[in-house]
Amino acid sequence: MSARLPAPCPPRWWLLLSLLLLGAAPGPRRGAAFYLPGLAPVNFCEEEKKSDECKGFGISLLPFLLKTLNILVCRFDFCQASEGKRPSENLGQVLFGERIEPSPYKFTFKKEETCKLVCTKTYHTEKAEDKQKLEFLKKSMLLNYQHHWIVDNMPVTWCYDVEDGQRFCNPGFPIGCYITDKGHAKDACVINSEFHERDTFYIFNHVDIKIYYHVVETGSMGARLVAAKLEPKSFKHTHIDKPDCSGPPMDISNKASGEIKVAYTYSVSFEEEKNIRWASRWDYILESMPHTHIQWFSIMNSLVIVLFLSGMVAMIMLRTLHKDIARYNQMDSTEDAQEEFGWKLVHGDIFRPPRKGMLLSVFLGSGTQILIMTFVTLFFACLGFLSPANRGALMTCAVVLWVLLGTPAGYVAARFYKSFGGEKWKTNVLLTSFLCPGIVFADFFIMNLILWGEGSSAAIPFGTLVAILALWFCISVPLTFIGAYFGFKKNAIEHPVRTNQIPRQIPEQSFYTKPLPGIIMGGILPFGCIFIQLFFILNSIWSHQMYYMFGFLFLVFIILVITCSEATILLCYFHLCAEDYHWQWRSFLTSGFTAVYFLIYAIHYFFSKLQITGTASTILYFGYTMIMVLIFFLFTACFTLVFIHVHLLCRPRKVLCISVLGCLGMLKPE
Numbered sequence: 001m002s003a004r005l006p007a008p009c010p011p012r013w014w015l016l017l018s019l020l021l022l023g024a025a026p027g028p029r030r031g032a033a034f035y036l037p038g039l040a041p042v043n044f045c046e047e048e049k050k051s052d053e054c055k056g057f058g059i060s061l062l063p064f065l066l067k068t069l070n071i072l073v074c075r076f077d078f079c080q081a082s083e084g085k086r087p088s089e090n091l092g093q094v095l096f097g098e099r100i101e102p103s104p105y106k107f108t109f110k111k112e113e114t115c116k117l118v119c120t121k122t123y124h125t126e127k128a129e130d131k132q133k134l135e136f137l138k139k140s141m142l143l144n145y146q147h148h149w150i151v152d153n154m155p156v157t158w159c160y161d162v163e164d165g166q167r168f169c170n171p172g173f174p175i176g177c178y179i180t181d182k183g184h185a186k187d188a189c190v191i192n193s194e195f196h197e198r199d200t201f202y203i204f205n206h207v208d209i210k211i212y213y214h215v216v217e218t219g220s221m222g223a224r225l226v227a228a229k230l231e232p233k234s235f236k237h238t239h240i241d242k243p244d245c246s247g248p249p250m251d252i253s254n255k256a257s258g259e260i261k262v263a264y265t266y267s268v269s270f271e272e273e274k275n276i277r278w279a280s281r282w283d284y285i286l287e288s289m290p291h292t293h294i295q296w297f298s299i300m301n302s303l304v305i306v307l308f309l310s311g312m313v314a315m316i317m318l319r320t321l322h323k324d325i326a327r328y329n330q331m332d333s334t335e336d337a338q339e340e341f342g343w344k345l346v347h348g349d350i351f352r353p354p355r356k357g358m359l360l361s362v363f364l365g366s367g368t369q370i371l372i373m374t375f376v377t378l379f380f381a382c383l384g385f386l387s388p389a390n391r392g393a394l395m396t397c398a399v400v401l402w403v404l405l406g407t408p409a410g411y412v413a414a415r416f417y418k419s420f421g422g423e424k425w426k427t428n429v430l431l432t433s434f435l436c437p438g439i440v441f442a443d444f445f446i447m448n449l450i451l452w453g454e455g456s457s458a459a460i461p462f463g464t465l466v467a468i469l470a471l472w473f474c475i476s477v478p479l480t481f482i483g484a485y486f487g488f489k490k491n492a493i494e495h496p497v498r499t500n501q502i503p504r505q506i507p508e509q510s511f512y513t514k515p516l517p518g519i520i521m522g523g524i525l526p527f528g529c530i531f532i533q534l535f536f537i538l539n540s541i542w543s544h545q546m547y548y549m550f551g552f553l554f555l556v557f558i559i560l561v562i563t564c565s566e567a568t569i570l571l572c573y574f575h576l577c578a579e580d581y582h583w584q585w586r587s588f589l590t591s592g593f594t595a596v597y598f599l600i601y602a603i604h605y606f607f608s609k610l611q612i613t614g615t616a617s618t619i620l621y622f623g624y625t626m627i628m629v630l631i632f633f634l635f636t637a638c639f640t641l642v643f644i645h646v647h648l649l650c651r652p653r654k655v656l657c658i659s660v661l662g663c664l665g666m667l668k669p670e
Helices: 091-096 128-142 187-191 283-287 292-329 342-346 357-383 393-404 406-419 425-453 462-489 515-522 524-542 550-577 584-592 594-609 615-637 639-647 655-663
Strands: 016-022 059-066 113-124 149-151 154-156 158-161 167-170 176-179 200-203 206-215 223-233 251-253 259-272
Touching (some): 128 200, 158 223, 393 462, 406 462, 515 550, 524 594, 550 639, 594 615
Parallel strands (some): 016 149
Antiparallel strands (some): 016 059, 149 154, 176 200, 200 251, 206 223
């Protein structure tokens, strides 16, 4: 007898133990087709029918550790392989903490197995070493650690019923579950009514695996895997040497003593699936995630905000600003001219160099680098090349693009700094090359030191750190210097109005036109466009939920760019109307303040969705969060300033340029 599981929720500990089932490595083959993510299908056939067109389905079960936030070390006492080559990971997998090790599970295509013994683990509670291993196993079940298996680069899923008759397919299953001392079933213990003993752990030591395949049309090419599902079970095997997978569940009392034996077994079966083709084999996993309607609600909500802001900007440009300019041009007497007010009074101070212009230009250069990197990465993700099937590709692509985009960063920083009247070009290019990347690397290195100190297998190897430094110093820095060289060779941006020699006195400002209230209000609307999408992104990072809706994410990215620009233009116009011409830093921080709301939401997510204990784990969470907040701050803050100064390169008689520059008080009416 079984019960329905509750709706899937984020695991309580974002670190998940994972196991990887890998088939034969795909190689170049005649007639092998590629689907959109760029991965070649692998054809399988029975062992006696192996050929160049298809391979035997020899599978090795490879455990790998994924995203080790909670300082996971290799102390899990699972079955170990006697031989096998350790698969290599790409840069993205290493940075995300994926570690692959060989293990002993092996089976062959169309060769079914029933209750096959893998290994037996024995624990003597009197021995300190065995007791420590057993306690660590209990803790993993208490914190809902999970196995994650993959076969032929396809997740092995555990499908179960949730509310409203829906069926959810989770790419993982827990190590075990726990019945509290009050008799409450936690997590997966609700699936079996036999799990009822109080203060007892039940370990899932058996899995029934069913592999679905689709026969290739030509027939001789064999078959392709289209789905892999399993059902976790728990058995206290009576005869461990010859298990029959029957009897009561494998329970481990919290107060158990003496000798405890745990036998790990599995069964595997194969079934032909004619309705699912290889190119669409991920659909059943993605369609089971009930988030699509929420995504459309988020998009509609964001579009409403954009339409509202666009209407406000259009009203200012087409009505208020047009009337102001018309009234100004119709003035005939000096007395009337003296009655001018608002933004018309400060046109001679608009392009006065801002304070800390060096720092502002460096931030704009780094922000432009991140902006282009994000756009290109999301574009490739929308095309499918960075799909979940291509593991680690998203992070690898982002890192490589960031390294190669040092030239735009140096160029933008140099152009802005020169337009601000700066002359310390060496300091500017050095800060552009090392300030923001150095902060990110220092934070990342401190987090890695914590992982090293705790003995975590997720710690980045020393060789990988050297490789990252080599990419930074040998590629990114020289490219930044090249961009800065061309930026400083260019003439300074010619402003459309002359700057007065004597700064105009700024009148007393009301509460709403002061810098801080305006900056705080400016980040609310952009954050309102992204907070739903942000929830799914944080789930994919910390709770290992699969994220695949890059089309939605790209659309939200475009909406975010428009919203940040329009919100900043509106607030900047209101401030200029109040005769406050210090707009550069204010416009930079207005959209950048969205990152502060991001940080607040991440803190809320930490306390409401995750149950992370331990000082080191908490430091890791907030350390990595601060990296994301800094990147997001630079990413959002550079929109408007770069947008405005790009328009300064066009001629003022162009309609769009006149509208934007006039809205910001940068053109003197003629």
